[in-house]
Amino acid sequence: MSIDVRSGEDVPRFGLLVRQHRTRIGLTQRELADFSTVSVRAIRDLEQGRARRPRQDTVRLIADGLRLGLRARADLESAANEGRTSWAVKAGYEADPPAPPFATDVQLGREAETGVILDELTGGAERLLTIVGIDGVGRTRLALEVATRLHTAERTPVLWCPVTTVGPRPGGDRLAALVRAAVDQLLDSGDGGTDDVAAFVETVADRPPLLVLDGVTGTGVRGDRLAELLRDCPGLRILVTAAQPLRVPGERTFLLTPLAVPEAGEPVDPQSPAVRLFVERARRARPDFHLTAADAGLVGDICRRLDGVPQALHAAASWLVVYDIPTLHRCLHDDPAGLLHHLAGAEGGGGLREALARRLADLPTAARDLLAALCVRGDDFGLPEVMTLTGGSLPDSGRAVRDLVLHGLVRPSYAAGQSRFRILHLVRAAQLCALAARV
Template identity: 80%
Template sequence: MSIDVGTGEDVPQFGLLVRQHRLRIGLTQRELADFSTVSVRAIRDLEQGRARRPRQDTVRLIADGLRLGLRARADLETAANQGRTSWAVKAAYEADPPAPPFALDVLVGRETETSTLTGELASGAERLVTVTGVDGVGRTRLALEVATRLHTAERTPVLWCAADAAPAGGDRLAALVRACVHQLLNAGDATDDIAAFVDTVADRPPLLVVDGVTGPVVRADRVAALLRDCPGLRILVTAAQPLHLPGERTFLLTPLAVPEDDDPLTIGQSPAVRVFVERARRVRPDFTPAPADSGLVADICRRVDGLPLALQAAASWLVVYDVPTLHQCLHADPANLLHHLAGADGDIRLRDALDHRLAALPTADRDLLADLCRRGDRFGLADVTALTGSSLPDSGRAVRDLVLRGLVQPSYEAGQSRFRILHLVRATQLESAARPAAGVPAHVGA
């Protein structure tokens, strides 16, 4: 049997009214729960002020369970609406489902990844997806494509929020979304904005996109509660690494496929080459690789690992270089390779992001990667156990962490697992090791 607990001064008017009506007709919390089909816990939380924003169907069910007349029911509904998000915001949200930001370019070479994620989120098979991968691989662009397809096909509301956005400013719905995300990602006691978010969207659950999570603090309990309190809500996160949340589906976004050989008939079909040529035509509209240069273009794409942002940086140099000169520059040495990551416009965000990514690794992972980079770019698990003296399971866990961060790519050769360190990661590590000790560079998101 439920035990009534006295209420304090901080209990909202709705909770006080529910308790007064319940006691007036002699019901316990358990009996009211049975009559209304609202859980005992929910009734207790409302009466004690721990829950402050009851949903509309909860208000209706409690009013039915209390057998309230028209006036008492109206008073209860008025009390429930006090302190809630504006009904105008909720009405506008439901009448005109928000759309994701507009994409400025066409996504190339990601049809499989886009279809997979769109299908999983559309069906509800996955409700919490984290897209991870090395900086510059296109996590944000993939999330944007998935969100656009869901919105276009099903009119799914899309609420897009940068993880580092301030929780204030902008229109009221955008401000509410940012405040909710802020409470999901930060350690603090307040959860009112999460409750207000549920209030607003629960009747038409959206796709919530949280773009660019880098910090270590993610409140697993709050994410779980949000998914529980808002059935149908789906959350798509882009992050530097898995968040390790219950129910999380980690989706590792790997670089674009590069040509496996120098066959002119297949080089042009490679997604990495298609992106390189498309980006090159932004600086040289007449650019078409000569047949003699096709192998060099393929090798350039391999050298920058098929990373979209690195392909863009390399292609931007064609305003100055011809293809053979660009190929020569990218193969000269690691320092030159990283210099050209800045692109012809001097934008160094990818280089800085890789520097930051390596500096932020746990010490053991960073030391292992440094040792592997000095030995070459390819290795197997046996090499790791010999290098570290660790057991096979411990070596596997260490390599798995590097793979899920996108720094190392797995392959399967002759029935054995093999691994390759990305050229750009190895170049960054070797150059960093050669530099004098310095502070960690400021992170610039990719």
């Protein structure tokens, strides 16, 4: 008996066949679910076209539940394969697990952070982890280190998607295009459907990858689609780098603070993370550069002035092609505008000033006003000072400071069992420049 699958509905042929075979033999969706062990929801979604790419085991179970003969079963399987992601893509993905991009430099001073994220992702404690922090702090580099170690140690497939890049990454193949399309659906920047997410699941479900979304901005992430993806693809782990938390259920927010800097008045340890990074970058500008006892104190002060932010350290060190250490130190301490001007005009620092300005402009009005007041105040601060400035309660003040911390604008300290906070020098410079521009 032939089955007429013509319909005006936008339903794939597989869904139409399932519905018509079911109604022909007089089964309800619940009865077919009982016979096939496929959920009622899955059958309903297939018949209505909301799910368009059934897995092979789902096709087999439904065919068994419908008691189809050989010819009808073959027709159903053929319909299931229509529009599927190429089996060649899936086979290539499984045979040669994709690797993350190649790192062009060595990561310094992030062993603790790398270890914590690796433990959480590999141990199953977290499946959706977002690295946040101020621009230039090294979010992408940390994610790359984590992804590289996972791929090296476990042959974990790594699907790296730079969110700020339009379309598949240069040189990308069909797998890269599929990943990009699925990510667009997660970020709600696609056409509104979920077909690409379903195709993604179909391709990777048998060997779940680490999916890296690098450079998420704004808050346009679809929490419901992320949740469905994690449910439909057990074992999938998602690592995100973002300007701020996604604020979706199940998210683990990892605050990446700047590198540790030498304490004022203390001897400068050449192995201090910020100092090591500055010296390594200085040698790129001047291969004969070495840290002398005479310059050590000035270098330590430069690192403090730049808050241990890696991108700022890179930019400052590039000036050594024309400056000596005392001159660089003097230039970075003249005034806030001079500090930002030097970073903006240096190698690797071109976007830092603009990124800081955008981050301050994107703050809610209350947070921006609080930050401005704290910048004028000048010293480090605690919650009592914030309560005095705002007249707010302790919980309200705590939430306000927490937002500034998670935006990467304020650095927390927990010395001597007390919570204290300090606005980054770079942030204060950007804020004071913004205030001066309005006058």
